[in-house]
Amino acid sequence: MDIYPPQVPRASDLRATAAQNLVRLLLPLLTDEAGPCSATIQPAQLQGISLESSSCREILSAIQALVPTLIPKSPIFATFHDGRVHDPLGGGSYAFQEDVVEPVLLALTNDEILSNSEKGLLVDKRSSATVPNNYPGCPVQLPTRPIVIHAGAQPNNSPHAGTLVVFCYAFSLAQEIRKRMQATVANTDSKPPPISVEITFVDTAPVQGHETTIDGIKYQKSYRDVPGALATHMADYKQVLNLLSTWSDIPFATAFQSDFFSHPTIPSLLRYIIANHEFLGHQLSPKYGTLALRAACPVPGCGLAEKHGRLNVYNNNSNHLARNGSSATADATITFHCPHHGPHTICISEPADVARLEANAPARNLIRSMSQLLDTSAHHVRITGADYAGMYQEMFLYRPLAGWSGATGLAAGRTPHIMYAPLIVDWSGAKLSKALYVREGGYETMKLFGTEGLCSFTQLKSRFDGDGTTLNGSFTRRSSQTTISISDNTHRISKKPPPAKSKSKSAGPTASDRMLTDVLLSIKPVHLANIISRQKNHEYRKYRLRDGVTRLWFYETGDGGGGRASITHIAVIPASIRHTPGSVPAKPFGIGNAEFNAGLKESKYGYPVLELYELVHPVTLAEMKSRWGMGGAPMGWRYVGRDLWEDRWGESQGREEKVTQVF
Secondary structure, X not given: OOOOOOOOOOHHHHHHHHHHHHHHHHHHHHOOOOOOOOOOOOHHHHOOOOHHHOOHHHHHHHHHHHHHHHOOOOOOOOOOOOOOOOOOOOOHHHHOOOOOHHHHHHHHHHHHHHHHOOOOOOOOOOOOOOOOOOOOOXXXXXXXXXXXXXXXXXXOOOOOHHHHHHHHHHHHHHHHHHHHHHHHHOOOOOOOOOEEXXXXXXXXXXEEEEEEEEOOEEEEEEHHHOOOOHHHOHHHHHHHXXXXXXXXXXXXXXEEHHHHOOOOOHHHHHHHHHHOHHHHHHHHOOOOOOOOEEEOOOOOOOOOEEOOOOOOEEEEEEOOEOOOOOXXXXXXXXXXXXXXXXXXEXXXXXXXXXXXXXXXXXXXXXXXXXXXXXOOOOEEEEEEEHHHOOHHHXXXXXXXXXXXXXXXXXXXXXXXXXXXXXXXXXXXXOEOOOHHHOOOOOOOHHHHXXXXXXXXXXXXXXXXXXXXXXXXXXXXXXXXHHHHHOEOOOXXXXXXXXXXXXXXXXXXXXXXXXXXXXXXXXXXXXXXHHHHOOOOOEEEEOOOOOOOOOEEEEEEOOHHHOOOOEEEEEEEOOOOOOEOOOOOOOOOOOOOHHHHHOOOOOOOEEEEOXXXXXXXXXXXXXXXXXXXXXXXOOOOEEEEEHHHHHHHOOOOOOHHHOEEEOO
16 A cells, blocks of 8 residues: 655645635624624723633634744744733832832932941042031932933944833933922022933944954954944934933933043052952853953054953053153053964053953943942942843842952942833843844844834834934833833832823824924024025925925024024925935026035935925924923924914914015
């Protein structure tokens, strides 16, 4: 008897079978006797309806069976949820259920007392005060030193969702702390300290394609040592930070690793680290047992650094020859190894040498925390992702810190102030990472789901910035909504939940709330003046506005006091003319037309200005925020809200009271 192998169903047959089964289950819903899965049923009506007695469970199972057959070579899977968020209490979320700002302020105040006290061994020599001047005799208990909220990022890709959440958390926290301090000192003579955000870029992260292994030792080149690499994504970071700073009215500064290692506390800390490098190496690097301190080879064109510090040579009392040739005092040195040019040494007493240093994440985290604990001129609060919480900090930060404090007597009884931002996770519960950290094509299906913007701010802009919802709508508006209620299951920023909002505001503007014929964008005072004088007859932009847009609302930037920081003018443009380079008529002459036609501008589209109107009552930045719900000054472009349109432009009848025609 012949034996035939079983036939494997073709993918198309499986898909057809699954589709037919789903259609069979859906057809009854189209009849007059539609059951509880009818599209018209409301969620509240589902309560009390048993799934076992309906076809809902079968339909959901049929959908789950069909979805993997759609792309057989790379199947996707469907799952369902009820849309509810329970936010159960436990641990930190129980302790800080109502508020986290007050505990943070109290911790900073206590920190100030300890660092100023003789017992804390960190007396500020510039002041005789041992406690904040408003504590404890005054009921106002606030720190007196400036407060800096820190966050960091490796600029090796456009900011992804996790980075954006950390940045939003930093600015939200800073804004809420400032509000709380201002409310606390209201009706008193006290003045709260300034608060700001500092973003430190880890420009010493390795550049892909510039890593090599020689004799089992890994070497790398950092972003700061590869020309042009660092600038690739910095514009995106600048745009995000400017957006958040404008929205929150919190100033920010940026720093790099050379700034970090240039702090005056670093040399003394490095001496301690060098003296204890063997012990610390095993604590901070269980895999290699060595401190991952690096310095790039100084030979021009090389820039290689040994990744894990396995070949480093530490000398705790080495005679060092100063650069001017004279003998210097004995100080600690670290000698690094380049596979092509041999050893090179840095001396701890040489600031230029120390600024060359690099450190991996655990070593950098420890040195940074030590330095900030020694700084008596400001308070430091760090925001980082929740993936750095738990055992990571216990092993790589708190235990080494305790050993350092016990050995030196420094920062006695004090620990760093760290808050953890919530993680963005994928379907498996693993954190959503940068695409370059997962296998090639690992996030490819996100394009199918329309969620690829979570991996990159650039992709987020390309997907949503066509109508401005990312830059000046959803991005800042969502941040505004989370100011009060943002939580990471450990902390909640405010005591009170956000006030109830009308349905028309809560979900952001819908198509019916916007005027698809009117667009708001920023313009510098000098360019606006040229349009007013008719020396400039086209407005040039990088993006193409959809056909049907007929009016440009100009927000005149403040420009360091030279502009009004208000929506001041409305320009009328053709509904469908969108010039590209080479298509702008040579006459009449207009500023920028020739350069645009020659392809010398970054802008790709030109919009002829046919008419110009000036608002009788310009819309100030404060009014944009308070009355019209905008996050701040427009960075890209956005549609004008219908309510603003009616208030400042409206139908033709009565328009002369709202605008004055310039030409």
